[in-house]
Amino acid sequence: MSMAMQHYEDDQTNGFMIHIVPELQGRIKKAAAQSNLSVQDYVERILEQTVPPDSNSTLKRDGRLNRAAVDDLLRYREEIRRAHPGQVFEDSAELLRQAREERTKELEQRGNEGVAYGLLTQTTGA
DSSP states (O other): OOHHHHHHHHOGGGOOOOOOOHHHHHHHHHHHHHTTOOHHHHHHHHHHHHSOOOTTOOBOTTSOBOHHHHHHHHHHHHHHHHHSTTOOOOOHHHHHHHHHHHHHHHHHHHHHHHHHHHHHHHHHTO
């Protein structure tokens, strides 16, 4: 192993250097541009989809889920759907919003009833 290669293996902050023939470089650049991605982002996406994941890593260094984690979540979702056939799962965020609105209306109504009762007792002297 050459010294230069050893340097790159030891220094993981510099990334990876590979030689790609000019014809393939051109195809990569064109495909990245068509996808509105930088060449680095385009190649990273391809490698993320192609290279088997590290078995104990579910997050990439930038905090995004890796492909294996997403695949696991999709499989789990399908298992849940199969275990509960015909059941429609609603958007939980929307359900929470609706419940919050109903509770707010309830509290406002109770508050208004209390105010009305207080006014009624003041005017009747009860």
